[in-house]
Amino acid sequence: MNKPVILTGDRPTGPLHIGHYAGSLSNRLRYQESHEQFLLLADMQALTDNANDPAKVRRNVVEVALDYLAVGIDPNRTTICLQSHLPALAELSMLYLNFVTVARLERNPTIKDEIRARGFGRDIPAGFLCYPAAQAADITAFKATVIPVGEDQAPLIEQTNEIVRRVNATAGLAVLPEARAVIPEAGRLPGIDGKAKMSKSGGNAIPLSASSDMIRAAVRAMFTDPGHLRIKDPGQIEGNVVFTYLDAFDENKAELEELKSHYQRGGLGDGKIKNRLEDILQALIAPIRKRREEISTDQRYVLDTIRQGTEIARERTEATKREVIEALGLFQL
Ligand code: TRP
Numbered sequence: 403m404n405k406p407v408i409l410t411g412d413r414p415t416g417p418l419h420i421g422h423y424a425g426s427l428s429n430r431l432r433y434q435e436s437h438e439q440f441l442l443l444a445d446m447q448a449l450t451d452n453a454n455d456p457a458k459v460r461r462n463v464v465e466v467a468l469d470y471l472a473v474g475i476d477p478n479r480t481t482i483c484l485q486s487h488l489p490a491l492a493e494l495s496m497l498y499l500n501f502v503t504v505a506r507l508e509r510n511p512t513i514k515d516e517i518r519a520r521g522f523g524r525d526i527p528a529g530f531l532c533y534p535a536a537q538a539a540d541i542t543a544f545k546a547t548v549i550p551v552g553e554d555q556a557p558l559i560e561q562t563n564e565i566v567r568r569v570n571a572t573a574g575l576a577v578l579p580e581a582r583a584v585i586p587e588a589g590r591l592p593g594i595d596g597k598a599k600m601s602k603s604g605g606n607a608i609p610l611s612a613s614s615d616m617i618r619a620a621v622r623a624m625f626t627d628p629g630h631l632r633i634k635d636p637g638q639i640e641g642n643v644v645f646t647y648l649d650a651f652d653e654n655k656a657e658l659e660e661l662k663s664h665y666q667r668g669g670l671g672d673g674k675i676k677n678r679l680e681d682i683l684q685a686l687i688a689p690i691r692k693r694r695e696e697i698s699t700d701q702r703y704v705l706d707t708i709r710q711g712t713e714i715a716r717e718r719t720e721a722t723k724r725e726v727i728e729a730l731g732l733f734q735l
Pocket of ligand 1: 413537555
């Protein structure tokens with residue numbers, strides 16, 4: 403029996419952080435047992451909003467691959483591949499642009515939010531507006547049916563399936579499978595400043611490569627309850643980043659519940675809960691950092707891993723592209 407195919411990816415615009423770990427990397431470690439898993443280093447998609455800085459994207463390809471390997475992604479079980487070196491993805495993207503309207507792209511809630519957040523105004527790069535079609539190419543080229551993504555990405559999967567249905571209807575056969583978004587329950591971790599989202603570029607993240615001093619400083623600086631002035635005062639759990647992170651990383655749930663009610667009653671200081679979180683994060687990151695340092699001394703191994711994965715992915719994606727072209731009945735020489 404073939405295992406179901408799973409595809410996820412990351413835009414290589416900065417090192418991955420503990421938010422990625424909680425929200426996706428830890429799941430990817432499990433999926434490599436149960437699924438056929440592809441991880442896409444989405445450097446072409448990264449350019450859709452970083453066209454002015456291709457060097458940043460280039461540098462981060464290896465950084466993100468190192469993060470994958472350091473957390474325990476096993477290249478023998480998970481195929482790590484580089485988007486820009488998979489021409490079938492670009493070809494399918496062009497093809498799919500004929501199966502989606504500009505109005506539909508503009509209505510995509512993810513795109514709308516991102517356009518606002520990036521302050522593009524009226525100067526939206528065409529590649530950015532169209533990246534949902536390119537992501538549909540990524541997903542379908544691998545015939546991936548399970549797509550674990552953050553909640554914000556769900557509209558992209560919906561749009562992928564619309565394209566799939568139009569292509570299949572035109573071809574008169576189900577050449578492409580539909581995909582299903584799998585949204586992790588945990589939700590997205592906020593930044594250490596309490597801002598909505600931990601971001602690679604926002605200066606509010608704890609990278610998986612953080613030194614132990616960086617971890618300490620980040621936890622010390624972490625947003626708690628601004629109304630919790632004296633230890634004996636009752637404190638708030640909601641919006642308190644330390645507790646949000648403890649919820650994500652503290653395995654001793656019984657003790658954590660105890661601490662929460664103590665904090666809410668009053669008499670538990672921020673220092674205590676920060677110490678607990680710091681210990682947990684130090685223990686989580688130390689082995690990742692160590693492995694990352696070891697692997698990064700062997701750049702050849704990292705490059706070979708990406709090369710070999712990309713080779714496997716190339717065969718897969720070329721085969722799908724040929725099938726789609728044939729199913730649509732385009733001229734073949
Ligand atoms: N859009 C995803 C992100 O920003 C990255 C991505 C590119 C992706 N292609 C994909 C995710 C295909 C899932 C499937 O994180």
